[in-house]
Amino acid sequence: GQQLNQSPQSMFIQEGEDVSMNCTSSSIFNTWLWYKQDPGEGPVLLIALYKAGELTSNGRLTAQFGITRKDSFLNISASIPSDVGIYFCAGQRGGSNYKLTFGKGTLLTVNP
Amino acid sequence: DADVTQTPRNRITKTGKRIMLECSQTKGHDRMYWYRQDPGLGLRLIYYSFDVKDINKGEISDGYSVSRQAQAKFSLSLESAIPNQTALYFCATSLSGSTGELFFGEGSRLTVL
Numbered sequence: 001g002q003q004l005n006q007s008p009q010s011m012f013i014q015e016g017e018d019v020s021m022n023c024t025s026s027s028i029f030n031t032w033l034w035y036k037q038d039p040g041e042g043p044v045l046l047i048a049l050y051k052a053g054e055l056t057s058n059g060r061l062t063a064q065f066g067i068t069r070k071d072s073f074l075n076i077s078a079s080i081p082s083d084v085g086i087y088f089c090a091g092q093r094g095g096s097n098y099k100l101t102f103g104k105g106t107l108l109t110v111n112p
Numbered sequence: 113d114a115d116v117t118q119t120p121r122n123r124i125t126k127t128g129k130r131i132m133l134e135c136s137q138t139k140g141h142d143r144m145y146w147y148r149q150d151p152g153l154g155l156r157l158i159y160y161s162f163d164v165k166d167i168n169k170g171e172i173s174d175g176y177s178v179s180r181q182a183q184a185k186f187s188l189s190l191e192s193a194i195p196n197q198t199a200l201y202f203c204a205t206s207l208s209g210s211t212g213e214l215f216f217g218e219g220s221r222l223t224v225l
């Protein structure tokens with residue numbers, strides 16, 4: 001099946017540092033999404049990207065849809081303790097009848 | 113109140129027992145999903161349903177069954193639980209025509225001894 005390679009698997013950073021994580025695939029996706037899972041909760045959508053080359057921001061978060069349509073990255077600037085959690089990338093091929101494929105997640109720990 | 117509600121939130125059971133996890137939603141979405149989360153493996157799709165009469169297997173459906181009792185209710189059953197089904201299970205919903213945005217419940221943690 002389709003696979004998304006998400007890296008890094010985990011990160012330990014100091015409050016105030018910037019963070020970058022990415023996802024790559026051997027397949028083309030038409031939509032890239034980034035979700036965050038807070039401890040003890042279900043994942044919540046952070047950013048959705050629908051066009052190759054698209055760069056989208058949501059507060060301190062910035063995500064880009066790669067030109068090749070096979071990759072995406074998420075940056076978090078000036079991290080704060082509440083950024084702690086698991087970040088998942090997800091890709092969707094074709095139209096809305098297609099299921100999402102999720103990456104394995106990046107566990108982010110922020111030391112105050 | 114949560115828009116996507118899962119019950120139970122935690123369950124410990126023994127090998128061979130039948131278990132049902134239930135999901136209900138008030139979002140009015142037609143599509144519902146069951147995912148399994150294991151450490152380091154991310155989210156894997158078990159079953160999904162695009163409407164009440166539509167049920168589809170996901171990537172890891174063996175050992176599981178589902179029932180879509182109504183548009184708002186989607187239950188997951190383990191007919192004979194085994195220890196490697198110990199995991200965190202999530203129900204999710206989406207609206208047909210939307211692209212990729214899933215709304216997740218808070219999860220059901222299942223431990224099979």
